[in-house]
Amino acid sequence: MQKTIFITGASSGLGKSTAKLFQSKGWRVIATMRNPNKETELNQLKDVVVLPLDVTDEKQIIATINEVTSKYEIDVVMNNAGYGLIGVLESLDDEMIQRQISTNLLSVIRISKGFVSHFRERGTGTFVNITSTFGLIGFPTCSIYSATKFAIDGFSESMAYELAQFGIQVKVIAPGGMQTDFASRSMEVGQHEAYEKLSAEVSKGYSAEKVAQYTKVEDVAEIVYNATTDNTSQFRYIAGNDAIGLYNERTTIGAEKQVQNIKSMFAFN
Structure with a gap:
């Protein structure tokens, strides 16, 4: 029997790559995005249904579900829908x-809530939350x-406990840097003159040279596919060598030591 995946933020990047991969594996894909009229690729594929969805619109979320x-x-x-807000708090x-x-967190909560009863009544289903x-x-x-x-990580872990009794899985994919146009397409940047040196140092991580070293978005899509089909209860999947390195460092030396190490990188003394 053909399976179906519902994806938010499918117009580009990881969302689109995942939609194409699942479609190639024989799945039906419900690919949602804010402006489906601009989509020229997914709507040409068999078994892909492209629907409009602004994940900040609660009424549209309910109607779409x-x-x-x-x-x-x-x-x-x-x-999957989300974007990066980069800048010091000031x-x-x-x-x-x-x-x-609203975009990154409330949408995940609202969409998850909207689908829970559907999964519970069926006695099966999987949430894959991109952190x-x-x-x-x-x-x-x-x-x-x-x-x-x-917050999504904590929300997902708590939901995994709540929903296990109904045969529902919750899984988290935590990517590091990906080779997408995320930095130019899905990023909002704040500037403050008091933090110019810090911002300049951090921005090096978004250079074209640095992005070229990141994980291919198709490889992260494969991790999403494997997470949904591996028939395990694994909760968290770390995606990309840079992400794995940072996560392993934290679990090896401990969170406190890693915090001190990162602080020292930006001390500017």
């Missing part, structure tokens, strides 16, 4: 902060972004 669950049995929900206004939280290395480890200029990703 009701629509798809009335037509299909959903096996996997991939909460550089971010309240509107920027609220927009980040980040910076959902496990803090980093300068990423305070609000990290706040949303740390």
Whole structure:
């Protein structure tokens, strides 16, 4: 029987790559995005249904979930939509902060809540929530972004406990850097003159040379596919060599020592 995955943020990057991979494996894909009228690739593929969805619109979330669950049995929900808000806290206004939280965190909570009863009544289903290395480890200029990703990690772990009794899995994919246009397409940046030296140092990680060394988005999509089909109860998947290195460092030397190491990198004494 054909399986179905529901994906948010499928217009580009990891969302689109994952949609294409699952389609190639014979799955039906519900690919959602804010502006489906601009999509020229996924809507040409067999068994891909492209739907409009602004993940900050609670009413549209509810209507979309009701629509798809009335037509299909959903096996996997991939909460992928999001963007990066980069900048020291003093550089971010309240509107920027609220927009980040609404897009990256509240959408995951609302979409998950919307699908829980569907999964519970079927006695099966998997949530795959995309977090980040910076959902496990803090980093300068990423305070609000990290706040949303740390929150998704904790939300997902708590939900995994709640839903296990109903045969529902919750899994987290925590990628490091990926070879996408995320830095130019899905990033909002705040600037503050008091932190120019810090911002300049951090921005080196977003250079074209650095991005070229990151993990290919197709490889992360493979990790998503494996996580949904490996028939294990594994909760967290670290994706990419840089992410694995940082995570292993934290588990080896401990969080406190790693915090001190990162502080020393940006002490500028």
